[in-house]
Amino acid sequence: MTTQDQVQIERLIRISKQKPLFPETFIPWDLEEAEEHLLLPDSLVSLSGHPVYQTLSKAQKRELARREVVQAMYAYAWSEGLFCFFMNRYILHRLPDDLERRFLLREVQEESRHQEMFAATIEKLGRRPVPVNRFHRIVASLTVKFFPADLAFMSCLAVEMMADRYGDQLQHTPGTYPVLQKVAQLHNIEEARHILFTKALLKTYTERAGFWRSTLYSLVVLLNMRFFQSTYVRTDIYRAVGIDHPNRVRRQAFADYQARFASECLGTIRELVHSFNGFNALTRPLWRRILKVEP
Numbered sequence: 692m693t694t695q696d697q698v699q700i701e702r703l704i705r706i707s708k709q710k711p712l713f714p715e716t717f718i719p720w721d722l723e724e725a726e727e728h729l730l731l732p733d734s735l736v737s738l739s740g741h742p743v744y745q746t747l748s749k750a751q752k753r754e755l756a757r758r759e760v761v762q763a764m765y766a767y768a769w770s771e772g773l774f775c776f777f778m779n780r781y782i783l784h785r786l787p788d789d790l791e792r793r794f795l796l797r798e799v800q801e802e803s804r805h806q807e808m809f810a811a812t813i814e815k816l817g818r819r820p821v822p823v824n825r826f827h828r829i830v831a832s833l834t835v836k837f838f839p840a841d842l843a844f845m846s847c848l849a850v851e852m853m854a855d856r857y858g859d860q861l862q863h864t865p866g867t868y869p870v871l872q873k874v875a876q877l878h879n880i881e882e883a884r885h886i887l888f889t890k891a892l893l894k895t896y897t898e899r900a901g902f903w904r905s906t907l908y909s910l911v912v913l914l915n916m917r918f919f920q921s922t923y924v925r926t927d928i929y930r931a932v933g934i935d936h937p938n939r940v941r942r943q944a945f946a947d948y949q950a951r952f953a954s955e956c957l958g959t960i961r962e963l964v965h966s967f968n969g970f971n972a973l974t975r976p977l978w979r980r981i982l983k984v985e986p
């Protein structure tokens with residue numbers, strides 16, 4: 692890490708201490724949801740664009756948006772819990788004055804507050820999320836327990852950057868329920884610092900990454916994106932909304948959702964992968980095929 696990076700991280704630690712954002716006071720929790728409030732922009736609703744969406748009643752569309760925003764909040768809370776686990780593992784034996792340890796301790800505190808904030812938002816929206824499946828649980832546990840630090844940080848950076856774009860849309864779409872807008876705003880402010888830190892930390896690895904290492908990083912980012920998309924788009928949600936043949940609809944809707952997600956939420960991810968030359972003859976076809984992203 693360069694001296695310039697170190698100065699920047701000291702600055703990030705200072706901001707975190709001097710300007711902490713507490714969900715308890717930052718979010719207008721008492722503001723009740725009204726009929727005219729939007730719960731999720733159409734561009735982020737998995738089915739918008741699918742012919743079935745046009746056949747849904749207004750109430751069903753709202754129910755779908757409600758359940759999908761709950762699902763996204765749950766997916767972030769879950770992934771942040773995993774990341775806290777990894778951060779504690781990473782800093783466990785470092786000395787108290789170690790720069791990375793000091794920053795990551797701030798990050799653990801912020802991520803813990805975010806998890807509480809997401810849980811409170813879910814409660815406010817009044818629906819239970821669909822739990823991640825066994826495959827998700829096993830892969831995630833193996834990652835945080837055994838992955839080398841650079842790969843685990845790369846996974847987390849990818850998810851943070853994706854969450855950042857998603858939150859950005861939630862925050863800036865006019866008419867969105869103000870509780871959701873403020874949740875997204877708080878999260879975006881703090882995640883921006885985490886992203887800066889993680890990018891600086893990963894520079895040490897990505898700068899000297901050759902072809903195979905860049906390929907590996909590219910695959911880690913790709914699989915994380917794909918992994919997270921499958922935690923959002925769930926058959927159980929379609930069933931709960933009262934959609935016929937939910938399995939079939941999910942299969943059809945997923946590819947379309949991926950294409951929309953790629954254009955709405957993956958711009959910065961594409962830049963990240965470009966920055967470490969992660970698009971090459973091996974990975975390009977996979978990005979096109981698995982994520983519907985044009986590298």
Ligand SMILES: [Fe+2]
Pocket residue numbers: 771801802805878882
């Ligand atoms: Fe967070």
Ligand SMILES: [Fe+2]
Pocket residue numbers: 802851881882885
């Ligand atoms: Fe974060």
